Amino acid sequence: MSTTVETVSAAARTAPAAVIVAIDGPSGTGKSSTSKAVAAQLGLSYLDTGAQYRAITWWMLNNGVDVSDPAEIATAAAKPVIVSGTDPLAPTITVDGEDASGPIRTQEVTSKVSAVSAVPEVRTRITELQRAIAAGAEGGIVVEGRDIGTTVLPGADIKIFLTASPEARAARRSGEVKGSDLAATREALVKRDAADSGRKTSPLAKAADAVEVDTTELTLSQVIECVVTLVGEKQVAK
Ligand SMILES: Nc1ncnc2c1ncn2[C@@H]1O[C@H](COP(=O)(O)OP(=O)(O)OP(=O)(O)O)[C@@H](O)[C@H]1O
Numbered sequence: 301m302s303t304t305v306e307t308v309s310a311a312a313r314t315a316p317a318a319v320i321v322a323i324d325g326p327s328g329t330g331k332s333s334t335s336k337a338v339a340a341q342l343g344l345s346y347l348d349t350g351a352q353y354r355a356i357t358w359w360m361l362n363n364g365v366d367v368s369d370p371a372e373i374a375t376a377a378a379k380p381v382i383v384s385g386t387d388p389l390a391p392t393i394t395v396d397g398e399d400a401s402g403p404i405r406t407q408e409v410t411s412k413v414s415a416v417s418a419v420p421e422v423r424t425r426i427t428e429l430q431r432a433i434a435a436g437a438e439g440g441i442v443v444e445g446r447d448i449g450t451t452v453l454p455g456a457d458i459k460i461f462l463t464a465s466p467e468a469r470a471a472r473r474s475g476e477v478k479g480s481d482l483a484a485t486r487e488a489l490v491k492r493d494a495a496d497s498g499r500k501t502s503p504l505a506k507a508a509d510a511v512e513v514d515t516t517e518l519t520l521s522q523v524i525e526c527v528v529t530l531v532g533e534k535q536v537a538k
């Protein structure tokens with residue numbers, strides 16, 4: 301056996317196996333914060349699928365698409381070019397070459413994204429994009445969203461479903477914006493959860509083989525530690 305082959309074999313024995321991690325759950329349960337931290341700690345790529353649905357919604361609002369009309373949304377679904385950068389320390393998203401990371405977080409986009417993401421043509425388009433990104437992430441990836449474990453990557457190595465009480469989630473979200481109304485924040489996120497869980501195509505749902513982690517009483521550090529441990533166990537078993 302040549303030295304080169306021995307070196308490669310040794311590296312293959314010691315390098316942790318590339319894992320695909322699916323993290324789903326309702327709004328404000330800590331998916332993005334947890335996923336980014338876990339990916340950074342484990343040297344994995346990171347994909348925020350909610351940002352992609354926000355990006356297509358933002359493009360539609362900017363391009364005169366009537367987002368109350370599913371037929372108009374369906375016709376426009378293939379038009380924008382959405383590119384996601386998967387570095388967990390500096391995730392990016394562009395639409396037709398323009399940085400969309402700020403504008404996709406506006407209240408206007410947040411209030412319309414559930415309607416746009418419920419349209420089957422939008423889901424087909426974005427799901428293809430997500431699968432291509434995951435397939436290209438040779439070192440492994442953490443993908444977070446609503447339907448990753450159930451639809452986008454049903455063969456993921458590990459699936460986590462994060463939950464938390466509406467009160468805890470509203471308090472977390474209110475904490476981000478000074479002077480925000482806790483009751484209104486709670487009402488808005490419960491309404492968005494209902495829309496995301498109630499749509500026909502690929503609703504927000506826990507996969508049968510997902511591990512549920514209730515984060516209500518946990519700090520963010522505790523959630524990250526819990527998920528890192530679960531992923532580490534899978535890597536050893538692979
Ligand atoms: N366990 C936790 N304890 C306290 N605060 C938390 C916890 N997890 C997340 N947070 C905070 O809650 C807020 C929402 O978290 P994050 O954006 O990660 O949630 P999310 O599930 O990705 O939400 P969305 O689906 O709406 O994007 C952030 O300010 C984050 O720092």
Ligand SMILES: Nc1ccn([C@H]2C[C@H](O)[C@@H](COP(=O)(O)O)O2)c(=O)n1
Binds near residue numbers: 351353446448492496
């Ligand atoms: N896999 C996904 C991810 C997100 N969405 C939709 C539904 C959410 O309300 C919206 C925004 O997501 P967020 O940025 O809050 O995580 O995008 C979805 O349908 N499927």
